[in-house]
Amino acid sequence: MIRLEKICRTYQLGGQPVHALVDIDEHVEPGEHIAIMGPSGSGKSTLLYTLGCLDRPDSGSYWLDGREVARLSDEELTQIRRHLIGFVFQSFHLVPRLTAAENVELPMVFAGLSRSERRERVEAALASVALSDRIDHRPDQLSGGERQRVALARAVVMQPRLILADEPTGNLDTTSGRQILDLLDRMNDEGVTLVVVTHDPTVAQRADRVIVLVDGHIVRRLPGRDVVATANLFAPPQSREAPG
Amino acid sequence: MTLADLFRFAIGSLGGHRLRTALSLLGMAIGVAAVVALTALGEGARRYVIDQFASIGTNLLIVVPGKTETTGIPGMVPGTANDITLQDAEAVARQIPEVDKVAPLVVGTEDVSYGARRRQVPVVGSTQEFEEVRKLSVVRGEFLPAADMERGRSVAVLGQKVAQEIFLGEEPVGKIVRIGGWRMRVIGVLAPRGVQLGMNVDDMVLVPVGTAMKMFDRRSLFRIFVQVRATADLEQAKGKVIRLFKERHDGEEDITVLTQDAVVSTFSQILGALTLAVGAIAAISLTVAGIGIMNVMLVAVSERTREIGLLRAVGVGRRQVLAVFLTEAALLSAAGGLLGLAVGWTAIEILVQVFPALPASPPPWAVGAALALSFGVGLLFGWLPARRAARLDPVLALASR
Numbered sequence: 001m002i003r004l005e006k007i008c009r010t011y012q013l014g015g016q017p018v019h020a021l022v023d024i025d026e027h028v029e030p031g032e033h034i035a036i037m038g039p040s041g042s043g044k045s046t047l048l049y050t051l052g053c054l055d056r057p058d059s060g061s062y063w064l065d066g067r068e069v070a071r072l073s074d075e076e077l078t079q080i081r082r083h084l085i086g087f088v089f090q091s092f093h094l095v096p097r098l099t100a101a102e103n104v105e106l107p108m109v110f111a112g113l114s115r116s117e118r119r120e121r122v123e124a125a126l127a128s129v130a131l132s133d134r135i136d137h138r139p140d141q142l143s144g145g146e147r148q149r150v151a152l153a154r155a156v157v158m159q160p161r162l163i164l165a166d167e168p169t170g171n172l173d174t175t176s177g178r179q180i181l182d183l184l185d186r187m188n189d190e191g192v193t194l195v196v197v198t199h200d201p202t203v204a205q206r207a208d209r210v211i212v213l214v215d216g217h218i219v220r221r222l223p224g225r226d227v228v229a230t231a232n233l234f235a236p237p238q239s240r241e242a243p244g
Numbered sequence: 245m246t247l248a249d250l251f252r253f254a255i256g257s258l259g260g261h262r263l264r265t266a267l268s269l270l271g272m273a274i275g276v277a278a279v280v281a282l283t284a285l286g287e288g289a290r291r292y293v294i295d296q297f298a299s300i301g302t303n304l305l306i307v308v309p310g311k312t313e314t315t316g317i318p319g320m321v322p323g324t325a326n327d328i329t330l331q332d333a334e335a336v337a338r339q340i341p342e343v344d345k346v347a348p349l350v351v352g353t354e355d356v357s358y359g360a361r362r363r364q365v366p367v368v369g370s371t372q373e374f375e376e377v378r379k380l381s382v383v384r385g386e387f388l389p390a391a392d393m394e395r396g397r398s399v400a401v402l403g404q405k406v407a408q409e410i411f412l413g414e415e416p417v418g419k420i421v422r423i424g425g426w427r428m429r430v431i432g433v434l435a436p437r438g439v440q441l442g443m444n445v446d447d448m449v450l451v452p453v454g455t456a457m458k459m460f461d462r463r464s465l466f467r468i469f470v471q472v473r474a475t476a477d478l479e480q481a482k483g484k485v486i487r488l489f490k491e492r493h494d495g496e497e498d499i500t501v502l503t504q505d506a507v508v509s510t511f512s513q514i515l516g517a518l519t520l521a522v523g524a525i526a527a528i529s530l531t532v533a534g535i536g537i538m539n540v541m542l543v544a545v546s547e548r549t550r551e552i553g554l555l556r557a558v559g560v561g562r563r564q565v566l567a568v569f570l571t572e573a574a575l576l577s578a579a580g581g582l583l584g585l586a587v588g589w590t591a592i593e594i595l596v597q598v599f600p601a602l603p604a605s606p607p608p609w610a611v612g613a614a615l616a617l618s619f620g621v622g623l624l625f626g627w628l629p630a631r632r633a634a635r636l637d638p639v640l641a642l643a644s645r
Contacts, residue, residue, distance in 0.1 A: 054557060054638045075561055082559020093554040093642065097260040107558040109249050154558070 001162065001193050002028035002051060007060035009046055009216075020046040021057065022216040030161070033185075033194045035207035035224060039234050043216040044197045045166055051195060052085055052164045053077040065161070082111050086155030088184075090167035092147045094139040094154075100126060101135045104154045111158065125153035129183060145176025152183055156192075163187060165196045169203055181206060201227045245564060254571040261544070265576065268533075268540040272580025272618055273587055275530035279614040280588030280606045282526045285595075286519025288604025290512055295603065297508045303344075303475040304377065305482055306502040307336075307468040307489070327464030328499060330453065332492060339488060342472050342481040347374040348453050349467040352460040354424040356402075356449055358410045365406055366448045367423060369456020377469045380445065385417035385432030388452055396454035400428040404436040405446040423449060426459060478503060523610055527617060533580065534621035541573050541629035545636075552633050553641030566634040573626020574619060581618030585611060 009021040020043040028034055036044045049055040050062065053069055062069045065084060069077070087093075094103045101122050108118045126132055129149035139147055148168060155163055165184060169177030185206060188194040196203060204210045207224035212233060219236040227233065258265045309328045330348055337346040350369035355362050372390040374380065380387070387401060400423060407416045407430075416430045428451065437445040457463065472481045482501050489499045545552070552565060592604050 049639050052557065054642075075563075078556075078559055078561040080559075081557060085559075087557045089642070093550060093557075095551050095554070097256060102256075106555070107560075109253065110245050110555070110558070110560040110564055112245050112249075158559070 001030040001032070001065060002026070002195075003061075003063040005061045007047075007050065007057045007062060009043070009050065009055065009057050019043075019216045021050065024060070024216075024218060026211065026218070028193060028195070030193055031188070031191050032209065033188045033207045033224075034196070035204035035210045035227075036195065036197045036213060037199060037201075037204050037210055037227070037233065038213035039199065041215075042213040042234075044213045047213065048164050048166055048195065048197045051162075052087060053080050082107065083158060084160055084162055086158065086160040086163045088148070088151055088155050088163065088165040088168045090170035092139070092144075092151045092171070094147055094150060096139050099136045099138055100131060100142065100150045100153075103139070103150055104157050107154065107158050121157050122153075125157045126150070128156070129153045143176070144172050145179055148172060148176070148180050149183065152180065156187060160192065162193045162195070165194070167198055168196065169198070169200065177203075201233070250567060250571050251575070254568060254575055257544070257548070257568075258572055258576060264540055264543070268536050268576055269580040269583060271533040271536040272530070272577050272622070273584035275526070275533040276581045276584025276614045276618050277588035277591065278526040278529050278584075279523055279610060279617075280585055281591050283519050283523040283610035284588070284592045284604045284606035285602075286515065286522050287607045287610075288602045290515035290519060291603045292601070293511050293515060294508055297504055297511070303472045303478055304504055305470040305472060305478070305485060307332075307470060307485060308500045308502060309464065310498060310500065328468060328489070329464060330457075332489065333465065333468045335488060335492060336468065336470055336485060340481060340484045342474075342477040342484065343470055344473045345373040345377055345471040347371055347377040347469040347471075348465045349374070349469060350453055350456040350460065350462055351466045352456065352462075354449075354459065355422075356406060356410060357422045358416075358419065361410050361412070363406060363409050365403070366443070367456060367459065368443075368448055368450050369453040369459075370450060371453055373471075374450070374469070377471045378445075380437065381435045382432040383435045384415075385430070387432055388450060389431075395452070396456075396458045397452050398426060398428045398455065399431045399452065401432040401434060401450040402430055403434050403444075403446045403448045403450075405444075406449055407433045423451070424459060426455075428455075478505070519607070519610075523613075527614075530614070530617050530621050533618070534577070534625040537573055537577055537580075537622055538625035538629060540576070541569060541626050542632070544572070545569065545629045545633045548633075549636060549641045549644040552636050553638050553644070556636075556638035557642060562634040565636075566630045569630035569633045570623060570626050573630065574622045577618045577622025577626075578615075580622075581615045584618070585615065588614075 004024050004026040007021050007024040010017050010019050012018070024047065036047055038044045046055060050057055053064070056070070064080065072080070095106065098106070104122045104125050105118050108121060123132070126135055129152050131146060131149055131153065134142060134146060139150070142150065163184065168180050168184065172180065181203060184194060184196070196207065198204050205224050205227045210222050210224050210227050211218055212220035214234055214236070219234070222230065307328060333346050333348040336343055347370050352367050353364060354367045355364050370388065372388050375387045382401065389397060389399065400421060402410070402416055410416070410421065411419070416433055419430050420427050421430055434445060434450070451459070470481070470485060472478050482503065485501055486497060486499070490497050555565060589606065592606060596602065596604055
């Protein structure tokens with residue numbers, strides 16, 4: 001599904017170059033569930049946006065579904081995001097003036113699906129996140145957990161094969177967070193590849209594999225079940241000096 | 245994405261900021277209303293002037309003795325140019341089928357007196373036809389008699405002002421006035437009319453043409469007014485009049501035939517240009533409204549940066565983002581344009597109710613231009629914000645606060 005080779009991404013912050021990603025090599029099989037961990041500023045969001053074709057690497061190669069992303073035009077990347085990828089964000093990113101149904105409908109409106117098809121899919125997607133009774137509510141009439149479930153419905157409504165979640169439970173209480181994670185797991189069980197960025201070990205432990213990023217480098221790879229038990233997760237395993 | 249979906253989405257986001265939408269709509273509406281109302285006023289003024297001329301009669305030919313071009317062959321005996329005569333006028337009336345009425349005109353100045361009051365006024369000699377040709381009417385008594393032209397009866401019709409000044413409220417009809425050395429019976433008083441073709445109708449005296457010719461000892465006419473049956477026949481009649489005179493005057497073309505067309509079209513052109521200028525000035529306010537729309541759209545783009553980031557993330561293309569914001573700007577300005585049209589039109593309707601004499605109505609070209617311009621201005625000034633929205637970096641847009 002995903003292959004990364006020597007991906008580098010540097011951007012300027014206050015005149016200083018920041019090496020967000022340095023020589024990232026990674027391979028993700030279809031249907032895998034990956035968690036990306038790391039302290040803030042470690043480059044994990046940059047990696048996620050690179051995977052989502054929103055950010056372009058400065059160098060290196062990224063193959064998504066057999067196609068090399070660097071060679072694709074903006075329009076082709078738009079098509080990939082539309083049909084292949086679903087995004088879930090920490091801050092939900094719902095359009096405040098639109099109802100739950102309209103938010104879920106949004107990607108389909110711009111993809112040009114017929115109104116009847118859209119209505120069917122909206123109902124199915126909202127039903128799958130148990131929000132059929134909130135269909136005409138605006139985001140400000142919904143709880144945090146409900147908002148993220150709307151966002152989740154929006155992410156899957158175009159039936160993507162890859163879901164990218166950036167701290168999906170970061171703004172939620174434990175119960176709502178667990179609901180979201182259960183839903184994500186269920187989608188993964190149905191065959192969707194899932195990449196979750198998180199700093200929370202209880203989120204990461206659900207993943208098949210966990211990648212730990214520090215300062216743009218992958219410092220550690222470990223199975224999800226080992227995350228909670230691992231002390232000093234963000235320190236490189238063979239490090240001779242403890243980080244300052 | 246279908247056009248209907250695009251419109252629905254754009255209307256939805258405009259509806260999200262009612263006050264801001266309403267204010268920029270208002271700006272555009274004022275601009276369009278100004279264009280519509282001002283051009284309507286200009287057009288009204290133009291039509292008013294044309295109507296004034298038409299009230300004199302647009303189907304009027306005026307025969308003037310002499311040719312205004314430089315003619316004549318050196319060595320020819322001078323003074324052979326014939327005057328225009330009553331017989332000429334009668335010939336025009338008899339021999340040219342397009343001609344409806346002919347009014348000969350003799351003009352002089354004389355003292356008019358009644359009792360001790362005396363007033364020097366223009367004395368115009370003509371016939372009964374003069375009443376219709378010049379659209380005159382009498383308020384009291386009657387107009388000049390329909391006697392044959394050469395018999396000079398001693399009757400006079402007084403202009404409104406002359407009657408007032410000389411008679412001071414006394415009934416003039418039936419009284420005898422002295423005009424120069426002549427005693428004339430007043431048979432009528434003209435309705436007030438004001439200045440027409442450079443002549444103050446209120447301050448003159450009308451007498452039969454034969455009387456005037458005797459009074460001023462003239463054998464020739466000052467003018468012949470020829471009223472043609474249909475305006476469409478004007479040019480044809482003009483040609484026939486010239487040919488007839490040439491025939492009667494030994495092959496010499498010694499008259500000039502004037503039409504009012506030239507005068508009317510000059511006035512019309514001047515006022516048309518004025519309307520255009522006023523409209524163009526009003527159109528500047530459309531530009532100001534366009535800048536207002538640009539401002540609103542720029543604010544909308546920066547406020548909705550996160551939304552734009554999200555749209556890009558869920559697979560909305562740059563061109564679609566551009567289309568969304570351009571559509572919003574265009575809808576805003578087009579709606580403002582329609583509103584302005586309604587306001588401007590209403591204002592003109594009210595004005596016409598108050599001043600019925602002014603035939604003001606917005607010319608179709610101005611309505612079309614104002615609407616097209618408002619729409620175009622919206623697109624033009626919406627372009628920059630829309631392009632900014634389309635070019636946003638999705639990652640930065642998503643992260644913005």
